[in-house]
Amino acid sequence: MLKITSAKVVVTCPGRNFVTLKIETSDGVHGLGDATLNGRELAVASYLTDHVIPLLIGRDAHTIEDIWQFLYRGAYWRRGPVTMAAIAAVDTALWDIKAKVAGLPLYQLLGGASRGGCMVYGHANGADIDKTIEAALVYQAEGYRAIRLQSGVPGLSSTYGVSKDRYFYEPADAALPTENIWSTEKYLRTVPELFRRAREALGWDVHLLHDAHHRLTPIEAARLGKDLEPYRPFWLEDAVAADNQANFRLIRQHTTTPLAVGEVFNSIWDAKQLIEEQLIDYIRATVVHAGGITHLRRIASFADLHNVRTGCHGATDLSPVCMAAALHFGLSVPNFGVQEYMRHTEETDTVFPHAYSFDRGLMHPGDAPGLGVDLDEALAAQYEYKPAYLPVNRLEDGTMWNW
Ligand code: CS2
Numbered sequence: 265m266l267k268i269t270s271a272k273v274v275v276t277c278p279g280r281n282f283v284t285l286k287i288e289t290s291d292g293v294h295g296l297g298d299a300t301l302n303g304r305e306l307a308v309a310s311y312l313t314d315h316v317i318p319l320l321i322g323r324d325a326h327t328i329e330d331i332w333q334f335l336y337r338g339a340y341w342r343r344g345p346v347t348m349a350a351i352a353a354v355d356t357a358l359w360d361i362k363a364k365v366a367g368l369p370l371y372q373l374l375g376g377a378s379r380g381g382c383m384v385y386g387h388a389n390g391a392d393i394d395k396t397i398e399a400a401l402v403y404q405a406e407g408y409r410a411i412r413l414q415s416g417v418p419g420l421s422s423t424y425g426v427s428k429d430r431y432f433y434e435p436a437d438a439a440l441p442t443e444n445i446w447s448t449e450k451y452l453r454t455v456p457e458l459f460r461r462a463r464e465a466l467g468w469d470v471h472l473l474h475d476a477h478h479r480l481t482p483i484e485a486a487r488l489g490k491d492l493e494p495y496r497p498f499w500l501e502d503a504v505a506a507d508n509q510a511n512f513r514l515i516r517q518h519t520t521t522p523l524a525v526g527e528v529f530n531s532i533w534d535a536k537q538l539i540e541e542q543l544i545d546y547i548r549a550t551v552v553h554a555g556g557i558t559h560l561r562r563i564a565s566f567a568d569l570h571n572v573r574t575g576c577h578g579a580t581d582l583s584p585v586c587m588a589a590a591l592h593f594g595l596s597v598p599n600f601g602v603q604e605y606m607r608h609t610e611e612t613d614t615v616f617p618h619a620y621s622f623d624r625g626l627m628h629p630g631d632a633p634g635l636g637v638d639l640d641e642a643l644a645a646q647y648e649y650k651p652a653y654l655p656v657n658r659l660e661d662g663t664m665w666n667w
């Protein structure tokens with residue numbers, strides 16, 4: 265038996281906040297799990313420290329599935345972003361430990377490599393179409409085979425996905441939520457032209473993606489999907505908020521543009537109808553927010569039955585611990601689609617030294633035992649938690665809308 269002897273939560277802010285769970289065992293082997301929930305970090309930190317860690321001490325670290333079931337069924341108040349991020353952190357740390365004890369990189373315990381590397385997509389963005397295309401050409405020159413395009417919208421002072429920095433994008437930008445103004449009409453006039461220009465400049469051998477970030481109604485999403493069809497997007501993401509999964513039936517009736525959704529999902533139940541009715545093509549759920557590797561494997565297996573592929577979320581607010589876990593998972597899962605890759609800051613990469621690497625559009629988790637990522641606790645302690653909220657969105661008439 266490999267006893268869990270202690271566990272702790274490390275909150276650090278090397279450029280942005282991260283919450284990491286570290287589990288120690290009787291053999292001296294430790295494991296890490298990402299527990300970062302952008303804008304609600306301390307809720308997960310408390311859920312782990314106050315309500316989960318006391319239940320872990322003395323348990324056998326090898327009993328990953330039983331501990332998952334204990335924390336899920338035993339919570340009573342099951343599911344939800346905070347609970348499932350906490351369970352995810354425990355699950356990921358235990359998989360890290362099991363692989364380290366086996367002396368194998370984690371993907372070898374998940375069925376081994378199904379491919380040479382994980383195709384990733386980068387984030388080309390700019391204040392206008394010209395600047396976005398310019399950024400996309402840089403990504404293409406760096407060897408990315410898939411590029412997300414997000415550009416500013418004429419007449420709007422801000423919009424989702426447009427960063428001040430070429431590589432780093434962190435939307436949680438203030439101690440209280442900043443208010444953005446949104447106009448779907450202005451947005452819908454911009455995106456088709458962005459894609460027309462992008463195909464002109466980048467050609468057809470690169471996958472182009474776009475994130476509508478929950479802001480359309482189904483019929484508006486159907487229209488955008490149709491407008492983009494001539495430019496063959498790899499996917500249109502978060503076309504509408506997916507609280508009502510049936511929303512996607514209407515979009516599906518009108519367009520063949522592939523649909524991706526799920527970065528805010530925290531369990532298989534959030535995607536069940538979308539997957540079994542084949543209303544989507546890619547499921548975006550990821551390790552840190554959807555219950556860890558154990559649950560994400562269930563979601564991916566269910567998706568595989570229905571021709572849905574993975575397209576895991578990988579924004580900067582998911583730490584290098586989650587990125588590493590996602591790459592081990594992505595390297596092995598049969599129905600892999602693409603992995604999002606938003607680079608972290610240099611400080612973050614120094615706090616979380618890691619084995620994963622990027623090469624000509626593909627990423628590999630590396631062959632270090634376990635996840636292949638660690639946490640420099642002394643350095644982490646130098647970066648104090650900084651309260652930061654994601655913005656909110658209002659329509660031009662002041663109506664509260666989806667950010
Ligand atoms: C976005 C994210 O990466 C994406 O697809 O939707 O940047 C998202 O806005 C952030 O993860 C929210 O914290």
Ligand code: MG
Nearest residue numbers: 475501502527
């Ligand atoms: Mg998104």
